[in-house]
Amino acid sequence: MTTDELERLLAQQPVAVLHRLARGRVHRHFRAGKRRLIELLLQHSSQNLAGLESDLQTLIIDRQGQSQLPPGATRTAHRVPSPPQKRSPNRGGEPETSEPAVSLTAWLEGLGVPPPQPFVPDPWQSEALAALDDTDVVVSVPTGSGKTYVAVEAARRAMEDNRTVIYTSPLKALSNTKFTEFSKIFGSDKVGILTGDRQENGQAPLLIMTTEILRNLLYDAASGEIDVRLDTLGLVILDESQYIADPERGVVWEETIIFCPSQAKLLLLSASIGNPQDIADWLTSIRPTASRLVRHSKRTVPLRAGYLHPNGKLVPLFKTAAIPSGHPNHLHPETKRLFHEYEDETMPSGRSRR
Amino acid sequence: MPPSIHPVDLITALRQKHLTPAIVFLTSRRACDEAMESFDVADIVLPPARQEVIAAALDRVIANYPSVAEHPLIPTVRRIGVAAHHAGHLPSWKIAIEELMRQGCLDAVFATTTLAAGVDFPARTVVITQSSIRKARDFTDLTIGEVQQIAGRAGRRGKDQVGFAVITPSPYIDLGVLTKGLTGHPESIDSQFTITYPMVLNLLKAHPHEQIHAILAKSFAQFQLNQRAELLERKLDTLHVQMEPFGPRVCTDWITQWQTFDQARRQRPHRLQVKQQESPELTARFHFMTPGRVVGLTRGRGIVLRQYRSKGQRNPMISVLRPDGAVTECPAATVAEVFDRVFECDETSAFPWCSAASFDELHYQLTELPTRLPTLPIIVPKVSESLPDAIVQSLGDFPCPTCSSRPACQKDVAVASRLRQEQHRHTKSIQALRASLWHRFQERVEVLQTFGYLTPSAHLTDDGEWARLIRIDHSLLITELIRAEAFAGADPALLTGVMASIAHDDDRPGAFPRISTGLSSLLGQVRKLAESLSPYEDPPLLRADIAAVAERWIADPTLTWIGLCRLTTMAEGDIYRLLARTLEFLSQIHTLHATHPGLADSAAKAIALIRRGVLEELP
Numbered sequence: 023m024t025t026d027e028l029e030r031l032l033a034q035q036p037v038a039v040l041h042r043l044a045r046g047r048v049h050r051h052f053r054a055g056k057r058r059l060i061e062l063l064l065q066h067s068s069q070n071l072a073g074l075e076s077d078l079q080t081l082i083i084d085r086q087g088q089s090q091l092p093p094g095a096t097r098t099a100h101r102v103p104s105p106p107q108k109r110s111p112n113r114g115g116e117p118e119t120s121e122p123a124v125s126l127t128a129w130l131e132g133l134g135v136p137p138p139q140p141f142v143p144d145p146w147q148s149e150a151l152a153a154l155d156d157t158d159v160v161v162s163v164p165t166g167s168g169k170t171y172v173a174v175e176a177a178r179r180a181m182e183d184n185r186t187v188i189y190t191s192p193l194k195a196l197s198n199t200k201f202t203e204f205s206k207i208f209g210s211d212k213v214g215i216l217t218g219d220r221q222e223n224g225q226a227p228l229l230i231m232t233t234e235i236l237r238n239l240l241y242d243a244a245s246g247e248i249d250v251r252l253d254t255l256g257l258v259i260l261d262e263s264q265y266i267a268d269p270e271r272g273v274v275w276e277e278t279i280i281f282c283p284s285q286a287k288l289l290l291l292s293a294s295i296g297n298p299q300d301i302a303d304w305l306t307s308i309r310p311t312a313s314r315l316v317r318h319s320k321r322t323v324p325l326r327a328g329y330l331h332p333n334g335k336l337v338p339l340f341k342t343a344a345i346p347s348g349h350p351n352h353l354h355p356e357t358k359r360l361f362h363e364y365e366d367e368t369m370p371s372g373r374s375r376r
Numbered sequence: 377m378p379p380s381i382h383p384v385d386l387i388t389a390l391r392q393k394h395l396t397p398a399i400v401f402l403t404s405r406r407a408c409d410e411a412m413e414s415f416d417v418a419d420i421v422l423p424p425a426r427q428e429v430i431a432a433a434l435d436r437v438i439a440n441y442p443s444v445a446e447h448p449l450i451p452t453v454r455r456i457g458v459a460a461h462h463a464g465h466l467p468s469w470k471i472a473i474e475e476l477m478r479q480g481c482l483d484a485v486f487a488t489t490t491l492a493a494g495v496d497f498p499a500r501t502v503v504i505t506q507s508s509i510r511k512a513r514d515f516t517d518l519t520i521g522e523v524q525q526i527a528g529r530a531g532r533r534g535k536d537q538v539g540f541a542v543i544t545p546s547p548y549i550d551l552g553v554l555t556k557g558l559t560g561h562p563e564s565i566d567s568q569f570t571i572t573y574p575m576v577l578n579l580l581k582a583h584p585h586e587q588i589h590a591i592l593a594k595s596f597a598q599f600q601l602n603q604r605a606e607l608l609e610r611k612l613d614t615l616h617v618q619m620e621p622f623g624p625r626v627c628t629d630w631i632t633q634w635q636t637f638d639q640a641r642r643q644r645p646h647r648l649q650v651k652q653q654e655s656p657e658l659t660a661r662f663h664f665m666t667p668g669r670v671v672g673l674t675r676g677r678g679i680v681l682r683q684y685r686s687k688g689q690r691n692p693m694i695s696v697l698r699p700d701g702a703v704t705e706c707p708a709a710t711v712a713e714v715f716d717r718v719f720e721c722d723e724t725s726a727f728p729w730c731s732a733a734s735f736d737e738l739h740y741q742l743t744e745l746p747t748r749l750p751t752l753p754i755i756v757p758k759v760s761e762s763l764p765d766a767i768v769q770s771l772g773d774f775p776c777p778t779c780s781s782r783p784a785c786q787k788d789v790a791v792a793s794r795l796r797q798e799q800h801r802h803t804k805s806i807q808a809l810r811a812s813l814w815h816r817f818q819e820r821v822e823v824l825q826t827f828g829y830l831t832p833s834a835h836l837t838d839d840g841e842w843a844r845l846i847r848i849d850h851s852l853l854i855t856e857l858i859r860a861e862a863f864a865g866a867d868p869a870l871l872t873g874v875m876a877s878i879a880h881d882d883d884r885p886g887a888f889p890r891i892s893t894g895l896s897s898l899l900g901q902v903r904k905l906a907e908s909l910s911p912y913e914d915p916p917l918l919r920a921d922i923a924a925v926a927e928r929w930i931a932d933p934t935l936t937w938i939g940l941c942r943l944t945t946m947a948e949g950d951i952y953r954l955l956a957r958t959l960e961f962l963s964q965i966h967t968l969h970a971t972h973p974g975l976a977d978s979a980a981k982a983i984a985l986i987r988r989g990v991l992e993e994l995p
């Protein structure tokens with residue numbers, strides 16, 4: 023088999039087979055996409071393409087449920103048996119439900135603008151604001167839920183109390199956007215901004231900054247520099263605080279939280295993360311009062327997932343209109359068919375076979 | 377079939393199903409730009425009324441950000457209502473597009489996935505075309521959190537009853553990653569705490585050395601390390617209970633006693649069940665052929681999976697993993713070399729003698745081994761007539777042969793020593809988890825002492841006092857440059873050039889203006905210093921071409937933004953970011969005005985010169 027033929031054969035395999043092949047050949051292969059995986063497989067086996075090929079053949083035959091090895095592939099030594107794999111007729115390994123798959127019309131239903139409604143805070147928003155009266159609060163909710171409302175209301179209350187508020191975001195661009203937004207809400211005399219290259223209205227009661235700048239202010243204060251803003255500091259809002267896990271900059275969030283003055287409340291706003299309780303428990307362990315976690319994972323605007331074939335045909339991605347949480351394999355049969363067709367017809371390098 | 381849908385067809389399909397406005401996430405800036413080009417000849421123009429709305433909205437933005445007016449994409453935005461939004465653009469352009477999206481004027485924005493986190497505007501629909509993302513020069517699959525962050529932009533509160541995440545395949549896609557991302561729970565996040573030099577200096581400025589331990593203990597890093605330590609402590613408790621039946625017997629430490637006795641006993645040749653001459657060399661070597669060990673065989677290498685003695689002849693044998701993945705049985709005598717290389721091996725009692733994960737890992741390691749490996753120096757005990765005597769003599773010291781507890785000890789010793797080993801292992805790990813941050817801190821302290829920023833008693837020296845104000849990446853290089861007076865007499869342009877080359881961490885190639893000889897020789901000095909510091913701090917890229925771009929902007933105040941952009945192939949957005957980051961570095965230098973007035977003055981001049989044109993326009 024030529025390298026080209028081998029590449030093509032690899033491309034025809036489901037990703038699971040490629041991962042199986044990659045075991046022991048490619049380091050950390052689970053992080054690679056299909057195309058990259060094929061590249062890596064060919065690269066790492068360039069000295070022994072025959073070995074790769076024969077392993078591939080074995081796996082293909084394995085999948086077809088046959089037990090004999092292909093002729094010529096006799097082995098003297100025993101091989102490791104592949105770990106038992108759950109297999110059921112549908113390739114995802116989940117029982118098919120008997121319900122019929124959703125139609126495109128049903129999937130599109132509800133599309134459009136909702137009737138205007140008076141603004142009523144969501145229960146989680148009120149809960150976060152109420153908790154903030156007594157203690158630090160960690161919010162972990164899906165993107166688009168309305169964390170800004172919590173930030174704005176919390177800032178308003180602290181400012182009414184004659185306290186300084188600091189709001190940080192990880193990106194300068196976001197800080198600038200918030201500066202404009204908050205200036206509209208509170209009036210431009212009430213809002214200032216401090217970033218690495220911009221300083222405006224630095225004595226305002228509501229200060230927007232990047233997290234690095236706040237960390238620096240806290241270090242200066244710790245070493246004895248007097249900063250009245252920190253003396254009257256009542257609230258520190260760290261938006262997008264899932265950035266604490268950023269490989270390069272995450273440490274800045276930790277420093278900021280460790281050195282945040284104890285008289286100021288902390289409000290951590292984060293997108294959905296897997297372990298918000300850990301963050302809340304950590305805060306509890308180092309801050310004067312037990313912190314409160316406010317979390318939910320339900321999106322306010324329901325989300326539907328679709329599949330658009332390169333020929334322009336749109337189909338629902340899953341069998342149900344809503345996203346089937348916990349069931350990645352409940353694919354719509356039409357999507358399954360179209361995507362297989364796509365995989366079959368496109369070469370790994372992206373060139374069409376024809 | 378085309379490998380992916382044509383942008384014009386995509387927009388047509390979305391419009392037809394009323395799925396606009398949409399954000400289309402593409403793999404690269406290039407892909408976004410090419411998508412824009414494909415609209416040049418498209419005949420899917422908007423009705424005049426909508427074109428007017430866009431034009432009016434654009435005019436309002438341009439009033440605030442004049443540079444937007446010049447943007448080459450404006451005609452496409454007006455005619456078709458689509459735009460590109462990525463890191464290659466100026467912030468003003470991105471602000472304009474975000475504003476248009478917020479007002480609902482556009483049908484689609486083509487953006488790069490790398491920026492998904494920085495895109496703070498929602499849409500009715502997001503279109504996903506890829507399942508992996510470029511991070512640190514390599515593509516990795518999107519995490520569940522990232523997929524949800526991207527999909528989360530779909531569905532605007534108050535404007536949409538439902539949001540749509542539409543996947544359209546490209547050769548880069550693995551559907552499984554995306555379906556898992558859409559249906560799964562986001563991953564847990566982990567601390568990425570590191571101890572930096574400025575952190576050490578600032579901590580020691582504010583707190584005595586002995587308090588630092590307690591401060592580090594407040595980190596999320598330590599919180600998570602403690603969680604792991606507590607897990608091990610619970611295991612240790614269980615082990616403690618399991619060890620109860622093996623408490624003190626006739627001797628208090630009977631386990632060690634027995635192990636030593638057993639060893640001595642085994643070494644007595646006449647105790648071997650089958651009398652058979654095994655060379656002392658082989659015996660010594662066999663001792664090292666433990667699971668995980670790399671050995672050289674007559675043909676190729678292998679990793680030992682288990683050692684045993686053959687039935688009957690009691691020949692020393694090993695099971696070996698070979699590079700082709702096979703497991704073969706070899707007599708230890710056929711082992712040609714025992715290498716000084718052992719891998720972790722999670723042993724099991726049945727074929728293939730280790731766990732599947734271990735097997736894969738070992739197999740991988742075996743194929744990745746360098747061609748040359750050091751062999752293990754093995755000392756072969758000189759067999760002399762006196763040895764048996766010595767052993768017999770040493771046996772005489774053991775009470776075991778006559779001890780009443782002997783049968784019980786013999787029976788229990790295997791289990792007991794395994795448990796004790798585990799106890800030792802866990803205790804060590806717990807100590808390491810509890811103390812690792814402190815050790816890392818101490819390492820940094822020692823470096824800062826060596827360089828003279830800290831006194832031997834860990835107080836800040838005069839240099840430490842100002843150095844703590846430099847709180848950016850590559851702080852050690854910068855403070856060392858200042859101490860070496862590398863910038864003495866350097867004009868603002870040179871200072872800016874050097875700072876830019878330190879600040880810039882992108883290795884994207886391109887064409888750039890020529891560098892001045894002054895800057896070139898200064899950079900040579902910087903490079904030398906950075907190299908000598910490399911054991912203590914990763915050196916920056918220090919690209920001369922990048923330094924030249926920044927130098928030009930300062931050296932020639934009449935140079936316009938367009939003029940600067942023409943000098944290089946860097947994208948506008950990249951030049952902007954380079955200068956903005958250089959500005960941050962310069963403002964840190966400026967904080968040194970009390971101790972280094974000349975340098976701070978030069979930095980202030982540079983800052984004033986950088987801020988012109990689009991760099992001043994910005995919010």
Ligand SMILES: Nc1ncnc2c1ncn2[C@@H]1O[C@H](COP(=O)(O)OP(=O)(O)O)[C@@H](O)[C@H]1O
Pocket residue numbers: 141142143144147164165166167168169170171533534
């Ligand atoms: N209680 C609410 N009722 C209706 N709309 C809301 C409510 N809270 C927030 N919103 C709207 O939801 C949208 C998304 O809010 P935002 O704060 O940007 O989300 P997040 O920061 O959580 O991603 C905004 O347009 C906001 O006006």
Ligand SMILES: [Mg+2]
Pocket residue numbers: 169170261
């Ligand atoms: Mg937000």
